[in-house]
Amino acid sequence: MPIVVSFGPDAPAETAARVLELLDIPSPEDRRCRWHDSGLLVVRSDSGPLDRVRQVAGVARAVALPDKHPLVSAEERSGVVTLPNGARIGGGAPVVIAGPCSAESESQVCEIARIVKEAGAVALRGGAFKPRTSPYAFGGLGEKGLEFLARAREKTGLPVVTEALDTSHVDVVARYADMIQIGSRNMSNYPLLFKAGSHPSGKPILLKRGFAATIEELLMAAEYVLLGRMRAGIDEPRLILCERGIRTFDDSLRFTLDVGAFPVLKERTRLPVLADPSHAAGARRHVPPLAMAALAAGADGLLVEVHVDPDRAWSDAEQSLDPEGFRKMMEAVRGR
Numbered sequence: 001m002p003i004v005v006s007f008g009p010d011a012p013a014e015t016a017a018r019v020l021e022l023l024d025i026p027s028p029e030d031r032r033c034r035w036h037d038s039g040l041l042v043v044r045s046d047s048g049p050l051d052r053v054r055q056v057a058g059v060a061r062a063v064a065l066p067d068k069h070p071l072v073s074a075e076e077r078s079g080v081v082t083l084p085n086g087a088r089i090g091g092g093a094p095v096v097i098a099g100p101c102s103a104e105s106e107s108q109v110c111e112i113a114r115i116v117k118e119a120g121a122v123a124l125r126g127g128a129f130k131p132r133t134s135p136y137a138f139g140g141l142g143e144k145g146l147e148f149l150a151r152a153r154e155k156t157g158l159p160v161v162t163e164a165l166d167t168s169h170v171d172v173v174a175r176y177a178d179m180i181q182i183g184s185r186n187m188s189n190y191p192l193l194f195k196a197g198s199h200p201s202g203k204p205i206l207l208k209r210g211f212a213a214t215i216e217e218l219l220m221a222a223e224y225v226l227l228g229r230m231r232a233g234i235d236e237p238r239l240i241l242c243e244r245g246i247r248t249f250d251d252s253l254r255f256t257l258d259v260g261a262f263p264v265l266k267e268r269t270r271l272p273v274l275a276d277p278s279h280a281a282g283a284r285r286h287v288p289p290l291a292m293a294a295l296a297a298g299a300d301g302l303l304v305e306v307h308v309d310p311d312r313a314w315s316d317a318e319q320s321l322d323p324e325g326f327r328k329m330m331e332a333v334r335g336r
């Protein structure tokens, strides 16, 4: 049974030694110890005087966790995530987050933001740090792209969701964004998960399922984020999961949207679950039907790529909806 101990920011140097002594662990390098950073220790031990550990000066929290992914499944945690504009993700009506695959220019991002807001989106998506399969493909505008997204927020009031590709991006992304995306290719980047989860800003995280990851592995990845929350002293999970398609033997579409993931995830966790039909479909005509299927299966909302001139998008052109296509899809979503 893992015992998790988080240390406060002003913990004295001897805190860790005293905790380890109480838990009967001879050294901080013991194989039963897992240090996520200097302030969050997991000790695998069947028992321990937890109430005494809690009294050690510098200990912020000490808990014994029961099962395999205890934090994501904790009953008492409400998973609803509230955005700065008041939009609530999880539990209620489905929400839609939309925008371009990549932020390309201030005018492109602002124009798309205006269009998706008018059609009913609650937040703007857009990549500034792009994970690209090819090292020769456009990789995003970096901080400049974040500035464009922030400008679109200023103009429309839409909160911004954008990806941190690496631990070194978390600070700058948290400075500009309202929600930090961790992409499919990074679902198993454990230091990134912990770093984003423990960021002092407490910014919500959108965690996408790895395209070759099981649901169990997604839940374990979520657990890293929530351990990060514990490290930062944040009680709410502020974590949204996203099914974006997995790799199967069938290659008719870019990926296979795992519609079964929605009821399974809803059963195992209280975290909101979004669907990304764009990356699953890989072709714009298939995006609306996959979106509807995901909502029918229990998704709490959608993450969709939209572009003013989709055929000329700098990335993921084939799967980006045009404004009219997006409006039609939104009508269908509302008419369910």
Ligand code: PEP
Residues within 6 Å of the ligand: 101, 127, 131, 182, 183, 184, 185, 208, 244, 276, 279
């Ligand atoms: C994206 O949302 O732009 C993206 C790269 O998605 P994924 O990580 O699911 O491929």
Ligand code: MN
Residues within 6 Å of the ligand: 101, 102, 279, 305, 315, 316
């Ligand atoms: Mn994309």
